[in-house]
Amino acid sequence: MNRPTTRKGCETRERIMVCAARLFARQGARGTSIDEILTESGTGKSQFYHYFRDKDELIRSVHALQIERMLALHSVIFEQLDSWEGFELLNDTVLHLLESQRFQDGCPIGSLASELATSDELVRMDTEQYFDRKKAAIVRGLTAMKLRGELRPDTDVQGLADFVVVVLQGAKLLSKVRRSADCAQASLRHMLLYLQAHRS
Amino acid sequence: MNRPTTRKGCETRERIMVCAARLFARQGARGTSIDEILTESGTGKSQFYHYFRDKDELIRSVHALQIERMLALHSVIFEQLDSWEGFELLNDTVLHLLESQRFQDGCPIGSLASELATSDELVRMDTEQYFDRKKAAIVRGLTAMKLRGELRPDTDVQGLADFVVVVLQGAKLLSKVRRSADCAQASLRHMLLYLQAHRS
């Protein structure tokens, strides 16, 4: 609702967002009450409704934040996706992320999308756009490799990019259910091997 | 809670379960109220609490039902996974299923698992077991092919099976977010191509 102007206001809004992000990732948006967020973040109701119109706006803001975070974290990697080392780095980063959450969250973006995609069209579209940007980065990388002659000229770059996104999301989901990175690790390795099978 | 004994009782319980399954798949378990289920299924509260202890029990029952359904639907396919035609059939079946729901549900089992895995350990474990059985079927098929000499002897059957499960789940999730089967179709095709790259 109101954007914070002072330093203190920014911190308050930030605390709410960060705390909500953590809780949403663990127990979903519908499984988290506003009161819980306020208690954990040490803020009050008046503060919440000063910065957010309602819970839906919070959810969308948090989702946008998670997307922003992820894209920021991956921005460096995205630029290196024109090499095998780049894809290996991508895999390692994903696995490291899963491990750092002890496989409890899976993919915060994917989880929230899965929960709300059919009931909140804005969340669905934001997620779609996120996947699009991820795919675009992969397409850029693979295209560069193709142009440099490292990939066969008949390589289906678009389809492969979709494929990579699918594998990443699937791996994160399974690691959450299995509470283990084993299947994710195996899957990502095979994904990379498949990409390399297109070497010319 | 109480198992129904009469024919009428079975029908009532069945109506509640089927209706809940449909609603859970669309809007999640937490996004669906008991009253909504009762209204849509044309039953009353006393009937509900006659057959279920509480909402959690309903959720677990519905989840178990979805798993049972899926395994039943795939049982024939699972036995044919020792051939490329079997895997093609698997892909086609998944795509057909997504299309028949007009990409609104994704994977009912995966969606519910993603929503509740961290807060309901029983749901998480049931889902894990479901993935295990799926993987086991794939392992059986690939092992048979290996023994027949259709796959290279050094093929990583376990890892490939995990990989297939991951791709299937990822594809279903993305089709839900994108409201389209395109990326799923491309991904499944590439998955099959990768399997076939292990031909000896």
Next chain:
DNA sequence: AATCATCTGTACTGCGCGGTATAATCCTCC
């Protein structure tokens, strides 16, 4: 027809939730 368990209708309860109202502070800038 009487019995008894199964099944069902209806009204209710209590509470947690999202959201509001109002007024009190804090901070900055003039």
Next chain:
DNA sequence: GGAGGATTATACCGCGCAGTACAGATGATT
């Protein structure tokens, strides 16, 4: 130092929700 907006505290509201109470209907068995 005080005016005025930004920020925060507290108390409250109404509703929808999960869950309960209890009486009534059904229907098979004897």
